[in-house]
Amino acid sequence: MCTKQNELIGNVAAIVRSRLANQGAGHGYDHIQRVWQTARNLQQKSGGDLLVIELGALLHDIGDAKFHGGEERSKEYSMEILQQLGVDEVTMNHVCAIVDNISFRKRESAETLSLEGQVVQDADRLDALGAIGIVRTIEFGAAFGQPFYAPNDASQKTGVGHFHEKLFKLRDLMNTAAGRQLAKERETFMRSFISQFERECAGQC
Secondary structure: OOHHHHHHHHHHHHHHHHHOOOOOOOOOHHHHHHHHHHHHHHHHHHOOOHHHHHHHHHHOOOOOHHHOOOOOOHHHHHHHHHHHOOOOHHHHHHHHHHHOOOOHHHOOOOOOOOHHHHHHHHHHHHOOOHHHHHHHHHHHHHHHOOOOOOOOOOOOOOHHHHHHHOHHHOHHHOOOHHHHHHHHHHHHHHHHHHHHHHHHHOOOO
């Protein structure tokens, strides 16, 4: 990647870091950094335009609906930032298409992703799995008043319920072979954790 592209990536990273400085609940800049690194690693095995992948990874949660009154604004904010930095229209539109179509909640209506979009989506979903996924689930629940476990209230939204409703479905939704392998490993760890957690809560060990 040339010096100009590296400078662009650095500028975008700085903007995202600043904007997400007060955003936590498992969706702060630390999440962005992990997705960014994972996306770069996946690109080495799966291919795709590295610049587009890095920009997509950095910007994918810049306007997350959970922190904007339920309105997803990542595409809007991404376009604003990339225009401000003078990114060419083709690259900008490609990145905006990625951030607008990778979310789990939009999977039924999402447009078909490019290879670059598939890599970013896998990287984002991998960060919801494994040890990090467990911590992020707990952080999110604590921030939004959701208990991690409520065995006596089947109607209650919980972190454990989130594992079964969403996180354990992610492995089958991976796009790349590398993503699927990592997802399998991380899901196995999570299932072991949940089994141990539930046994301890039931006083069985």
